[in-house]
Each structure stands twice: as structure tokens, then as C-alpha cells.
Amino acid sequence: MIHAALTALAEPTRLAAMRVLMDGEEHCVCDVMRRLGATQSRMSRHMQVLKQAGLVVDRRDAQWVRYKINPDLPPPLRALLDAALVDEVVA
Template sequence: MINPTQFFKCLADDTRLRCLMLIQQEGELCVCELTQALQDTQPKISRHLAQLRQCGLLLDRRQGQWVFYRVNPELSSWCLSVLAEATVNNALFLKDNIHSLHTMGGRPDRIKSCC
């Protein structure tokens, strides 16, 4: 369980906030996709993703050479609601990031779970 202070501290950094909102919007993303979307370095993005994972906001899964991050569905309903509302109502905030992501060539394929 994350308390409100921890939750909002995790979101207080622009890179972490953008990562989380992009993942919320896209369902899941890997480091290379976030690096492209945010036009930032892999070590910086990885460090912020590790912080979000440590806070319990993100979960990850390995698929071959890729590690995909998704919002933790076990978060409190108020956390999920805040994140969803912030993402849906701030499209302009992410506009350039979404454009960079969607124009990225060679995005990794995701294997759909069959069961």
C-alpha cells in the first residue's frame, strides 16, 4: 500500500510522471520506447523506471531481450483513478512524446498471453 505522500513524491519528477502517463496510455512500454518518446538516455529512463517499480507503481515482465513495464493493477483505486484522470485530461502534456513514440521504427513486438 502506497500512501498519498509517497505516491505524489513518485510523480513529482517530470521524467517519472511522463513515463507513468505514457505507460498508462499505451498499456505497457519498454525502455527503448520510453527513451524514444522522451528523447532521453537509456540510463536515465532506466533509473526512473526502477524508482517507479520500487514505489510499487509499476510492474515489469521479461520477454526475450525486452523488459516491458505496466502500471501495477494492485494499486489502490484512488491511485489508479488519479493516474487515469491525469492521463486522459492532459493529452497536450504528452503530445510530443506520443508523436515520437508512434513514429519510432523497430518497436518490439509483444507476445499476447493466450490464457
């Protein structure tokens, strides 16, 4: 599971999507794609990778899918995500 998460977060668009979701709210894929300047098909694919890695959960709402960070992340995966979302690393 850690390997899949690391692979998912290594891609800049997916990491940026996780930054959008870090407020803890649900976001429709339309909101994420608008904020990142991505197409719907590209953003949906990225979100699917994040979902398969266990980092996000989704909920269908009419024609849109809403995503949020998986609230049931195991502690090691949560720590990894928190570290990946830090804006700066202090040396």
C-alpha cells in the same frame, strides 16, 4: 504508499513515462526512452522508482524490460494516478 507515489510522480520525466503507459499496454523501456528522449540508464532508473512506488509492474523480455501500469493499484492510489495524468485541471 501514497507518499512514495507522490514523490515518484513529482518528477517530470517519470510523470511523462506514466502518460506513455496510460494506454494500458506494455511498453519496453526502449520505447519509453525513445518517446521521451532519455538515455537507457536514465530511463531505467526512473522506471525503477515508479516500480518501487508500486505504480508500475515489469516483465523481462530478452534483453529488454517491459512496463505497464500496475493493474492491482489500490483504489486511492488509482485515483491519485488518474488525477495526476489529467491534462488540464478545470477551475
